[in-house]
Amino acid sequence: MACGPKGSEYLTLACIASGFSPPHVTIEWKGTSGRSVSVVTQYPAVQSHGSYTSISLVSVKAAERESYSCSVNNPPSEKKEVSFNKTADRPLDQSSVEVTLNPPKVRELFINSQAVLDCIVTGTERAAVEGADVTWKPITKDATHQESQVTEYKGLFRKTSTLTLKQEHWFTEGKVQCSVKQKNSEKPAIEKSVSPNDEGLKVPTVVINTPPEEGSSEFVTLVCVVTGFTPRDVYVMWTVGNRSYEEGITSEPVWSDEGTFSVTSLFKVRAETWKSNSKVTCNVKHASKAKDTAPITKSVSRATETLNYNKEGEEEDELGSLWSTTSSFIILFLCTLIYSIFISLIKMKQ
Numbered sequence: 001m002a003c004g005p006k007g008s009e010y011l012t013l014a015c016i017a018s019g020f021s022p023p024h025v026t027i028e029w030k031g032t033s034g035r036s037v038s039v040v041t042q043y044p045a046v047q048s049h050g051s052y053t054s055i056s057l058v059s060v061k062a063a064e065r066e067s068y069s070c071s072v073n074n075p076p077s078e079k080k081e082v083s084f085n086k087t088a089d090r091p092l093d094q095s096s097v098e099v100t101l102n103p104p105k106v107r108e109l110f111i112n113s114q115a116v117l118d119c120i121v122t123g124t125e126r127a128a129v130e131g132a133d134v135t136w137k138p139i140t141k142d143a144t145h146q147e148s149q150v151t152e153y154k155g156l157f158r159k160t161s162t163l164t165l166k167q168e169h170w171f172t173e174g175k176v177q178c179s180v181k182q183k184n185s186e187k188p189a190i191e192k193s194v195s196p197n198d199e200g201l202k203v204p205t206v207v208i209n210t211p212p213e214e215g216s217s218e219f220v221t222l223v224c225v226v227t228g229f230t231p232r233d234v235y236v237m238w239t240v241g242n243r244s245y246e247e248g249i250t251s252e253p254v255w256s257d258e259g260t261f262s263v264t265s266l267f268k269v270r271a272e273t274w275k276s277n278s279k280v281t282c283n284v285k286h287a288s289k290a291k292d293t294a295p296i297t298k299s300v301s302r303a304t305e306t307l308n309y310n311k312e313g314e315e316e317d318e319l320g321s322l323w324s325t326t327s328s329f330i331i332l333f334l335c336t337l338i339y340s341i342f343i344s345l346i347k348m349k350q
Contacts, residue, residue: 010061013068014251016262017056017074019053021052024045025054027070029071030071031068043209043212046209053207053225055209056070097129098123099178099190100120101119107237107245115165115167115169117163119161119162124155128182129150130150130157132159133180138176140166144163147160161178171196177191177192178191202229206225207225207298208224210222210300220268220271221267223267224236225262228260229261234261234285236248238282239283245283248265250264278301283296284297
């Protein structure tokens with residue numbers, strides 16, 4: 001799985017091992033040259049539904065024509081390869097327009113409980129873009145749409161038609177379609193659609209992986225793993241304490257053999273904020289919770305992670321203490337028994 005902000009020089013590759021037990025696992029990375037990748041962050045395994053999940057991250061240059069593979073040893077080992085190839089941009093048809101339909105803006109879903117979709121029309125001729133007629137389907141009575149003025153950047157003209165729906169309508173409509181018909185053209189309309197809904201709704205499971213140890217870095221990276229959901233569209237944002245929502249770097253949904261999807265979201269928080277025990281929350285919205293405007297949440301803090309670690313240590317200490325006491329009792333009992341037998345043998349000889 002690869003993710004990173006648009007235009008970034010680097011991509012973060014994530015190797016996710018899930019469904020294994022016991023929790024001890026080793027994840028190794030290699031490039032096509034066969035050399036091992038040394039700058040790797042592996043997060044401790046987290047238990048969910050009786051099995052464990054572990055994540056390993058590595059940063060690579062986005063421009064490289066390089067393939068990478070990760071080997072997961074539990075045992076047995078499983079090897080997966082992710083390839084990156086730079087592709088040339090396809091030139092625009094000089095006599096037509098291009099249409100792009102963007103899914104709802106994540107921030108609007110969380111802050112205003114609205115689905116805001118953009119249908120973007122671009123072309124090299126201003127008249128073609130300006131004269132393109134944009135229509136939306138379906139249009140509910142509470143939906144609104146507006147169209148921007150045509151803008152130009154480096155010889156490419158662009159205008160945007162924006163549709164705003166209530167959050168619940170986006171999750172229940174099934175499909176939203178943007179149709180663009182060019183003025184004075186016999187070409188058929190260009191239709192683009194997005195759909196948030198599908199058969200068999202399944203609620204996501206949310207787990208946060210915390211850093212394995214504290215270093216000298218200025219930031220701490222938390223990993224939110226959202227698994228076991230259908231349909232594929234899920235929306236993730238983060239909060240620190242009582243602050244407003246912030247976007248992390250969220251991967252595209254990945255299909256699993258169990259018939260569900262999963263995504264991974266990375267979020268950087270300043271080290272001093274993490275050390276101050278501020279609560280960090282991963283917030284998730286999905287069609288399976290359409291009637292509930294509140295997101296599914298999972299929170300962690302350095303304090304809770306330390307507490308959990310200490311509890312595990314205390315349990316081990318209690319078990320050790322119990323075993324020590326039991327062992328002492330058994331040894332004392334055996335010594336008493338041997339002594340009694342020894343005395344009895346002496347008396348019999350007398």
